[in-house]
Amino acid sequence: MAAGGGLRVEQRHGKARVRVGRVWRQGADGSHHFVEWNVSISLLSHCLSSYHRDDNSDIVATDTMKNTVYVKAKECGDRLSVEEFAILLGNHFCSFYPQVYISSSVIHSACYSLKACVCTHLCFLVYCYKVYTAIVNIIEKPWERVCIDGKPHLHGFKLGSENHTVEATVQKSGALTLTSGVAGLALLKTTQSGFEKFVRDKYTILPDTRERMLATEVNASWRYSYESVASIPKKELYFSEKFMEVKKVLMDTFFGPPETGVYSPSVQRTLYLMGSAVLRRFPDVASIHLKMPNIHFLPVNLSTKENPSMVKFKDDVYLPTDEPHGSIEATLSRITSKM
Secondary structure, eight states: OOEETTEOOOOOEEEEEEEEEEEEEOOSSSOOOOEEEEEEEEEOOTTHHHHHHSSTTOOOOOHHHHHHHHHHHHHHOOOOOOOHHHHHHHHHHSSSOOEEEEHHHHHHHHHHTTTTTEEEEETEEEEEEEEEOOOOOOOOOOOEEEEETEEEEEEEEEEOEEEEEEEEEEEESSEEEEEEEEEEEEESSSBBOOOOOOOOOOTTOOOOBBBBOOOEEEEEEEESSOGGGGGGOOOOOOOOHHHHHHHHHHHHHHHOOOOOOOOOOOHHHHHHHHHHHHHHHEEEEEEEEEEBBBBBBEOOOBSSSSOOOSSSSSSSEEEEEOSSOEEEEEEOTTTTSSO
16 A cells, blocks of 8 residues: 555555366375366555556566466475465565565555565665565365275366365465365255244244254355464375365264254354364364355145145255345354454
């Protein structure tokens, strides 16, 4: 953010939806590993001259950002998690480009208000890093290894449903904000759900019930407590394992024990139990945001004069709908964590 010509400028630029596939072929058993990533990059940088004047000398071209994704994917000789790749890209953009001189009158509000740039005054100029923050968002498609005759295929994959999402914000200082998530996790149970004793007014027609289907499409994102690149775990594929474990906790809490299930008095209560279970299970998760639309399956009753009970609903035939739907979301965090 900076002032110039009586106007305040808040700017960033980047490259969106860079698609890359990567195969690692060095499995000890001859197996291949495959990922497909959709990468978006935003850079906070000192390129105000391109806005104030006809001067592009401080702009990192977005085409260069795209090429960098492919170069860095190539350089990753060993498998790594999507979180690690996002951090790697952020680190590159914050460290690769040289320092620049910026007028102290321009940088005063741009640099110090963001608290993201290390500057040294030299006469009437300020010595700053060209790129001081990189925000990297990646969506990983759910390619899953197939099994043939009960055996995992060495190089065969099928596309699953829910996506693995990541946002890594890396600063020149090494500060890090890392958020992982799952998008499009469709869950449904045919019983053990109800909704009753809610607010009633003259517009309410929904009856109380202790027996209904519960369906949702979970979009969850959880922020890790690591505050610097140096502090992240060194264990190989740590975040990939953590993603699978968090997803399992979410599903286990939603469904309950396989023989009996668990009763849900509302989507709100189930959401809270799912989020709190994740925070209890994983001490390095500082907060979790859950968005869980209530996707309705409506009872079907059909009748005519001649046949008043053509289809009489007995918790068996439903009309699936996707809109309108209930919209429920919440963020749960530890009291001591930063939101």
